[in-house]
Amino acid sequence: MNSIDQKLSEIKKNKKLGIMTHVVVGYPTLEKTVQIVKTMAECGADFVELQIPFSDPLADGPTIMKACEKSLNNGTKVRDCFKIAKDLSSQVSISLLFMAYYNTVFKYGIKQFIKDSKAAGISGLIVPDMSIDEEGNEKFYAYSKTFNLYNIQVISPASTEQRLRKNAKIAKGFVYCTARQGITGVKEELNPELSSYLKKVRSHFSIPLAVGFGISKKEHVKALKKHADIAVIGSAIINIINFSKPSEISKNVVQFMKNLDSK
Amino acid sequence: MKNKHQNNGHFGLYGGRYVPEMLIPALEELEKAYTVAKKDDSFQKEFTDLLNNFAGRPTPLVFAENLTKRLGGAKIYLKNEGANLTGAHKITHCIGQALVAKKIGKKRLIAETGAGQHGVATATVAAKLGFSCTVYMGEVDIQRQRQNVFLMEQLGATVVPVAFGSKTLKDAVNAAIKDWIENVKDTHYVLGSVVGPHPFPTMNRDFQSIVGREVKVQMKKREGKLPDYIIACVGGGSNAMGIFYEFIKSSTVTLIGVEAGGKGEKVGEHALRFKGGSVGIVEGYKSYFLQNKDGQLQKTYSISAGLDYPGIGPELANLHDLNRVEFVSSKDREALEAVRLLARTEGIIPALESAHAVAHAVKLAPKLSKHKIIVVNLSGRGDKDLFILAKAFNDKKFMKFLKEYTQ
């Protein structure tokens, strides 16, 4: 069994909306990343995406892009991400996932990356620019399966029926639905067509739906409860980090996360 | 020599479509529209009409008689793509893409630009064919090609400075892709070279292949045979693939790509993707990239903004591995000398990018017999490089003029 399944069944049993939060490893520092993830775990996050910083993050908006740039300027290496994952997985009981761009995986060695991720206690991989159509050359999904890592597919409101079908065949754990057609980043309003879009997705996928991109306030989370199984909070927390004094990051993350879940 | 495995945009190990799922529908739509257009006579007619009666094709194949005499070896011909409207080969794939975009109902064109040539060409075509237009350009490139920003704005385009990463061409590509993701419904991304996800490398190569076809006809008429060498500079590779494609199967024609040697061998001093790079997957395609062990793209440098890019077209990567295209490099200094030499001997001031190809011909020609023929692709003309050239040549009068002009 994969720890993602465990979390998913807990969420289902408790009839709650699961929470997946996100960090860029090494932002603002490696030590802070560890501290922030622990804080997230304490505040009830079910999953945390550990984003491996990349020089050219295609699907990310300015907030995450700047965090990647800063982390790389601090000297963060891919092996630091594995080390942090390993440290964290022995200390927290939440599911840890790597979010990476495909070049990071490819350069490391596809099989080795997946093997080492498993060994570091990672449960799933979110690699948005690894396309199903390239599996023939890459064997990314095949190796993920071998090592029991869940490949989390990312789909969008622009995904056609045909693409949804194709993704549904290969998706594992849960499916990551971007709330809107766009890149990562905080938005005031949720996509008004969210419910019909998620209904369409549900008709193709039997696994739970996670919704991310732009989720930043309790109104968003509340609205998602009706339609989704997991809310993903990314850029909003990086914004908290940006606005916080280093000594107050944890406190402010706690406050933000508590507020998200308040009635 | 065959170019196998072209399906789904793969060229041997390279190419492909490595993009987030959100871009797949747009790329599928584009691929479908292009496949139809390619076989559609009325599309081809409209494309050819705009090339001939708007952009100014065919471009001349110039016998560089004085340069040939001076070097005392092979005969040198120049395919003068600088004679195109907007001064470079780029307008050809802009016209092609804009016509496809029109077919799928897009209203807005976006583009990245390095030297500004592709941006100016896109803005020009947008004005002519009735699209709105936004061009992304790295802040570093804006600094060195200011006049092209002005021209794009005069053509009605909005130029957006890119302040991320190395603030050059690759970052402009990233910014344009993000715009495309956000506005895919009404927007077409006019990618400016034979790079990026499928179908861009194939589509732009097809549009540009008119260059090689013209050379073949012009050469037959002038010399009654094929050239022995074809030399082109390689940024992403659109001008090179354009002139090479027709000759790939002609094994007697040696094809040479010239990369930017910049000012040195260290990381960040050049853009030598084959010598200094390794295989990776960035910006939607698999190819050689200048990157570190972790796969982070490295800084590149060249005096020519158009060659200052860490990736290279996937078809060229394959042709490199197959030993069908030979890759060499010219340094900043050699390109600058080539500009001067060509200006004085032939009355043509080449773009700094193209001057890299000229510089290699200058090295090669004296080693060859007088019966051999070299064709150099002059991808653009040098007007855009006025400020860089004046500075590099330390032209005191021009600097004085600039100072006084702004007072």
Ligand SMILES: Cc1ncc(COP(=O)(O)O)c(C=O)c1O
């Ligand atoms: C005149 C000229 N030549 C060459 C290039 C390099 O591009 P490519 O390798 O795609 O021809 C550029 C790009 O800006 C250019 O402006």
